[in-house]
Amino acid sequence: xxxxxxxxxANDLLGYHREISEFYSDYAKSAGLTFxxxxxxxxxxxxxxxxxxxxxxxxxxPKQTVNTIIKTFQKLGIIQQLTESETxxxxxxxxxxxxxxKYADNIMLxxxxxxxxxxxxxxxxDAKTLIEVxxxxxxxxxxxxx
Numbered sequence: 001x002x003x004x005x006x007x008x009x010a011n012d013l014l015g016y017h018r019e020i021s022e023f024y025s026d027y028a029k030s031a032g033l034t035f036x037x038x039x040x041x042x043x044x045x046x047x048x049x050x051x052x053x054x055x056x057x058x059x060x061x062p063k064q065t066v067n068t069i070i071k072t073f074q075k076l077g078i079i080q081q082l083t084e085s086e087t088x089x090x091x092x093x094x095x096x097x098x099x100x101x102k103y104a105d106n107i108m109l110x111x112x113x114x115x116x117x118x119x120x121x122x123x124x125x126d127a128k129t130l131i132e133v134x135x136x137x138x139x140x141x142x143x144x145x146x
């Protein structure tokens with residue numbers, strides 16, 4: 001393919017990524033959250049023995065932003081007092097309170113259902129192809145950016 005075609009495809013891909021992020025941002029607002037706090041909530045919901053450094057690494061959010069969100073979640077009773085990691089005393093484990101788990105389940109299960117529905121409508125074959133192609137693109141991009 002020629003460069004103008006490739007640039008158009010890359011721009012289309014980035015455009016879809018932005019639009020999908022916008023869907024999550026709109027959902028976050030409807031749940032009374034920011035997009036960043038939804039990212040943090042999602043990571044906490046999916047990861048056991050979650051630490052601030054893990055959230056920073058997975059969310060690509062600045063340390064101060066993550067710290068502010070964690071403090072806000074503590075004030076709201078969503079997460080417990082942080083506890084020291086047994087393997088690394090520098091890291092604190094972040095866990096939900098009982099009410100925080102229910103709160104997160106309510107928000108995250110709706111997202112999970114929407115994602116499953118979108119993939120189900122796509123169909124198993126196309127969903128597998130989508131993942132395969134995006135995986136190849138990701139690998140090629142990583143190599144090309146070195």
